[in-house]
Amino acid sequence: MKKIISLILLTIIIFMTGCSTEKNKAIKEELKIEKKEKIVNNEETKKDEEDNNISYFKQHEVVDNKEAKADFILEAYDRDENIIWDKKWKNLYITELELASKPIIKNEFVYIEVYGDLYSIDLKTGKEIWISKGIGASSKSYIDKDRIYITGYYGPFLTCIERKTGKQIWQYDNGDMFWSTSVSKIDDKIVVEYDSAEGAKKALFSEGGVFIGEEKGY
Numbered sequence: 001m002k003k004i005i006s007l008i009l010l011t012i013i014i015f016m017t018g019c020s021t022e023k024n025k026a027i028k029e030e031l032k033i034e035k036k037e038k039i040v041n042n043e044e045t046k047k048d049e050e051d052n053n054i055s056y057f058k059q060h061e062v063v064d065n066k067e068a069k070a071d072f073i074l075e076a077y078d079r080d081e082n083i084i085w086d087k088k089w090k091n092l093y094i095t096e097l098e099l100a101s102k103p104i105i106k107n108e109f110v111y112i113e114v115y116g117d118l119y120s121i122d123l124k125t126g127k128e129i130w131i132s133k134g135i136g137a138s139s140k141s142y143i144d145k146d147r148i149y150i151t152g153y154y155g156p157f158l159t160c161i162e163r164k165t166g167k168q169i170w171q172y173d174n175g176d177m178f179w180s181t182s183v184s185k186i187d188d189k190i191v192v193e194y195d196s197a198e199g200a201k202k203a204l205f206s207e208g209g210v211f212i213g214e215e216k217g218y
Contacts, residue, residue: 054110054123055079057103063094072099072114076126085126089114097138097153106143106163113139118150120166130166135159142183142190147207151180151192158183158192160209170209177203193217 060073075086092099092115101113109129110121116137120129136152136159143149147169148161156173157180179195189212190205200217 053078053084054105055081059100061099068094070094070099074100074103074112076110076123084124087121087126087128095137101139101141104141104143109163111141111143111148111163113137113141113150116152118148118161118166120163132159132161132166132168135161140180140183142185144185149183149185149190151183151194152178153180154178157194157203158190158205158209160190160207172205172209172211 054076056077058073058075058077060075061070062073063070069091072089072092073086074088076084078084089099099115103110103112105111105123108123110119110123112119112121113135116134116139118132118135118139118141120131121127122129134156135150136154136156138153139150141148141150143163146163148163149158150161151158155175155178156171157177158173159171160169161167162169177194177196180192181195182193184191188207190207192203192205194201194203194217202215202217204212204215206212
Protein backbone atom coordinates (compact mmCIF):
# COMPACT_ATOMS: atom_id res chain seq x y z
CA MET A 1 0.00 0.00 0.00
CA LYS A 2 2.82 2.38 0.90
CA LYS A 3 4.45 1.71 -2.49
CA ILE A 4 1.21 2.58 -4.30
CA ILE A 5 0.84 5.83 -2.34
CA SER A 6 4.49 6.73 -3.07
CA LEU A 7 3.98 6.09 -6.79
CA ILE A 8 0.86 8.27 -6.81
CA LEU A 9 2.69 11.12 -5.03
CA LEU A 10 5.65 10.81 -7.40
CA THR A 11 3.31 10.97 -10.41
CA ILE A 12 1.63 14.11 -9.03
CA ILE A 13 5.02 15.80 -8.41
CA ILE A 14 6.23 14.99 -11.93
CA PHE A 15 2.98 16.30 -13.43
CA MET A 16 3.11 19.52 -11.41
CA THR A 17 6.77 20.05 -12.26
CA GLY A 18 5.94 19.62 -15.95
CA CYS A 19 3.13 22.15 -15.73
CA SER A 20 5.40 24.60 -13.91
CA THR A 21 8.08 24.22 -16.59
CA GLU A 22 5.56 24.89 -19.36
CA LYS A 23 4.23 27.89 -17.46
CA ASN A 24 7.75 29.28 -16.97
CA LYS A 25 8.44 28.84 -20.68
CA ALA A 26 5.24 30.72 -21.52
CA ILE A 27 6.19 33.55 -19.15
CA LYS A 28 9.66 33.82 -20.70
CA GLU A 29 8.17 33.96 -24.20
CA GLU A 30 5.75 36.66 -23.09
CA LEU A 31 8.54 38.73 -21.54
CA LYS A 32 10.60 38.47 -24.72
CA ILE A 33 8.03 40.53 -26.67
CA GLU A 34 7.20 43.91 -25.16
CA LYS A 35 4.55 46.25 -26.54
CA LYS A 36 4.65 50.00 -26.04
CA GLU A 37 1.99 52.48 -27.12
CA LYS A 38 2.05 56.26 -27.34
CA ILE A 39 -0.92 58.45 -28.26
CA VAL A 40 0.04 61.67 -30.05
CA ASN A 41 -2.75 64.24 -30.02
CA ASN A 42 -3.07 66.47 -33.03
CA GLU A 43 -4.16 69.61 -31.19
CA GLU A 44 -1.16 71.64 -32.35
CA THR A 45 -1.84 71.02 -36.03
CA LYS A 46 -5.63 71.43 -35.84
CA LYS A 47 -5.24 75.20 -35.61
CA ASP A 48 -3.67 75.37 -39.07
CA GLU A 49 -5.35 72.31 -40.58
CA GLU A 50 -8.99 72.55 -39.46
CA ASP A 51 -10.22 70.69 -42.54
CA ASN A 52 -8.09 67.58 -42.03
CA ASN A 53 -9.80 64.47 -40.69
CA ILE A 54 -7.00 63.28 -38.41
CA SER A 55 -7.80 63.61 -34.73
CA TYR A 56 -4.77 61.85 -33.30
CA PHE A 57 -2.03 59.32 -33.99
CA LYS A 58 -0.99 56.21 -32.11
CA GLN A 59 2.65 55.18 -32.14
CA HIS A 60 3.36 51.55 -31.25
CA GLU A 61 6.65 49.84 -30.56
CA VAL A 62 6.68 46.04 -30.56
CA VAL A 63 10.01 45.22 -28.97
CA ASP A 64 11.78 41.89 -29.23
CA ASN A 65 14.15 42.07 -26.26
CA LYS A 66 15.90 38.83 -27.20
CA GLU A 67 16.88 40.11 -30.65
CA ALA A 68 17.27 43.76 -29.50
CA LYS A 69 14.99 44.81 -32.36
CA ALA A 70 11.59 46.45 -32.65
CA ASP A 71 8.80 47.15 -35.10
CA PHE A 72 7.46 50.71 -35.17
CA ILE A 73 3.81 51.26 -36.16
CA LEU A 74 2.09 54.57 -36.89
CA GLU A 75 -1.73 54.62 -36.88
CA ALA A 76 -3.94 57.57 -37.87
CA TYR A 77 -7.41 57.96 -36.31
CA ASP A 78 -10.33 60.20 -37.27
CA ARG A 79 -12.52 62.22 -34.90
CA ASP A 80 -14.83 59.23 -34.42
CA GLU A 81 -11.84 57.16 -33.26
CA ASN A 82 -11.84 54.99 -36.37
CA ILE A 83 -8.48 53.98 -37.76
CA ILE A 84 -7.91 55.53 -41.19
CA TRP A 85 -4.56 53.97 -42.06
CA ASP A 86 -1.44 52.47 -40.54
CA LYS A 87 2.19 52.13 -41.56
CA LYS A 88 4.83 49.76 -40.19
CA TRP A 89 8.64 49.81 -40.06
CA LYS A 90 10.12 46.40 -39.21
CA ASN A 91 13.26 45.06 -37.52
CA LEU A 92 14.78 48.31 -36.28
CA TYR A 93 17.73 47.87 -33.93
CA ILE A 94 17.08 49.28 -30.47
CA THR A 95 19.30 52.13 -29.23
CA GLU A 96 19.00 54.63 -26.38
CA LEU A 97 17.19 57.00 -28.77
CA GLU A 98 13.52 57.02 -29.70
CA LEU A 99 12.67 55.01 -32.81
CA ALA A 100 10.63 57.89 -34.27
CA SER A 101 9.68 61.52 -33.80
CA LYS A 102 6.19 62.91 -33.37
CA PRO A 103 4.32 63.28 -36.69
CA ILE A 104 3.80 66.78 -38.09
CA ILE A 105 0.95 67.69 -40.47
CA LYS A 106 1.34 70.31 -43.18
CA ASN A 107 -0.83 70.80 -46.29
CA GLU A 108 -2.38 67.32 -46.23
CA PHE A 109 0.93 65.55 -45.67
CA VAL A 110 2.43 63.93 -42.59
CA TYR A 111 6.14 64.26 -41.89
CA ILE A 112 7.83 61.89 -39.46
CA GLU A 113 11.40 60.88 -38.73
CA VAL A 114 11.89 57.15 -38.27
CA TYR A 115 15.31 55.73 -37.44
CA GLY A 116 17.21 58.69 -38.87
CA ASP A 117 15.21 59.08 -42.11
CA LEU A 118 12.45 61.60 -42.83
CA TYR A 119 9.22 60.36 -44.44
CA SER A 120 6.50 62.29 -46.24
CA ILE A 121 3.15 60.46 -46.05
CA ASP A 122 -0.19 61.31 -47.65
CA LEU A 123 -2.49 62.36 -44.82
CA LYS A 124 -5.65 60.79 -46.30
CA THR A 125 -4.30 57.48 -47.55
CA GLY A 126 -1.10 56.79 -45.60
CA LYS A 127 0.79 56.37 -48.88
CA GLU A 128 4.52 57.09 -48.71
CA ILE A 129 5.43 60.07 -50.92
CA TRP A 130 9.20 60.31 -50.42
CA ILE A 131 12.07 59.43 -48.06
CA SER A 132 15.00 61.71 -47.20
CA LYS A 133 17.76 59.57 -45.72
CA GLY A 134 20.47 60.42 -43.21
CA ILE A 135 18.90 63.37 -41.41
CA GLY A 136 19.58 62.08 -37.89
CA ALA A 137 17.71 60.07 -35.27
CA SER A 138 15.50 61.61 -32.56
CA SER A 139 15.10 64.60 -34.84
CA LYS A 140 13.44 67.93 -34.22
CA SER A 141 12.00 69.69 -37.25
CA TYR A 142 10.59 73.05 -38.30
CA ILE A 143 8.56 73.67 -41.45
CA ASP A 144 8.84 77.06 -43.14
CA LYS A 145 6.86 77.39 -46.38
CA ASP A 146 8.40 74.88 -48.80
CA ARG A 147 11.35 73.94 -46.63
CA ILE A 148 11.86 71.58 -43.71
CA TYR A 149 14.72 72.30 -41.33
CA ILE A 150 15.61 69.25 -39.28
CA THR A 151 18.26 68.59 -36.65
CA GLY A 152 19.48 65.22 -35.36
CA TYR A 153 20.33 64.53 -31.72
CA TYR A 154 23.74 63.04 -32.56
CA GLY A 155 23.97 64.72 -35.98
CA PRO A 156 23.88 65.67 -38.75
CA PHE A 157 23.42 68.95 -36.91
CA LEU A 158 21.10 70.68 -39.39
CA THR A 159 19.60 69.64 -42.72
CA CYS A 160 17.44 71.69 -45.06
CA ILE A 161 15.00 69.69 -47.20
CA GLU A 162 12.64 70.68 -50.00
CA ARG A 163 9.22 69.84 -48.59
CA LYS A 164 7.51 68.78 -51.84
CA THR A 165 10.24 66.47 -53.14
CA GLY A 166 12.34 65.44 -50.14
CA LYS A 167 15.45 66.66 -51.93
CA GLN A 168 18.26 67.79 -49.66
CA ILE A 169 19.07 71.47 -50.27
CA TRP A 170 21.97 71.74 -47.82
CA GLN A 171 23.37 70.11 -44.72
CA TYR A 172 25.64 71.41 -41.95
CA ASP A 173 27.50 69.04 -39.65
CA ASN A 174 30.01 69.67 -36.90
CA GLY A 175 31.48 67.01 -34.66
CA ASP A 176 31.40 69.39 -31.68
CA MET A 177 27.70 70.21 -32.09
CA PHE A 178 25.06 67.66 -31.11
CA TRP A 179 22.37 66.99 -28.46
CA SER A 180 19.98 69.33 -30.26
CA THR A 181 16.70 70.06 -28.49
CA SER A 182 14.79 72.30 -30.94
CA VAL A 183 14.95 74.14 -34.25
CA SER A 184 13.01 77.29 -35.17
CA LYS A 185 13.15 80.46 -37.23
CA ILE A 186 13.72 83.86 -35.62
CA ASP A 187 14.27 87.09 -37.58
CA ASP A 188 15.08 85.24 -40.83
CA LYS A 189 17.64 83.07 -39.04
CA ILE A 190 17.40 79.34 -38.43
CA VAL A 191 18.08 78.73 -34.74
CA VAL A 192 19.08 75.35 -33.32
CA GLU A 193 19.12 75.01 -29.54
CA TYR A 194 21.41 72.34 -28.17
CA ASP A 195 23.16 71.20 -25.00
CA SER A 196 26.94 71.23 -24.78
CA ALA A 197 29.63 70.60 -22.18
CA GLU A 198 29.60 74.37 -21.53
CA GLY A 199 25.82 74.47 -21.14
CA ALA A 200 22.85 75.30 -23.35
CA LYS A 201 23.66 77.09 -26.62
CA LYS A 202 21.98 78.45 -29.73
CA ALA A 203 23.51 78.02 -33.19
CA LEU A 204 22.38 80.53 -35.83
CA PHE A 205 22.25 79.88 -39.58
CA SER A 206 21.17 81.77 -42.67
CA GLU A 207 18.42 80.27 -44.82
CA GLY A 208 21.15 79.36 -47.29
CA GLY A 209 23.00 77.20 -44.75
CA VAL A 210 25.76 79.61 -43.71
CA PHE A 211 26.76 79.28 -40.06
CA ILE A 212 26.46 82.74 -38.50
CA GLY A 213 27.53 82.12 -34.93
CA GLU A 214 26.47 81.03 -31.46
CA GLU A 215 24.69 82.49 -28.48
CA LYS A 216 24.04 81.30 -24.96
CA GLY A 217 20.84 79.31 -24.60
CA TYR A 218 18.25 79.54 -21.89
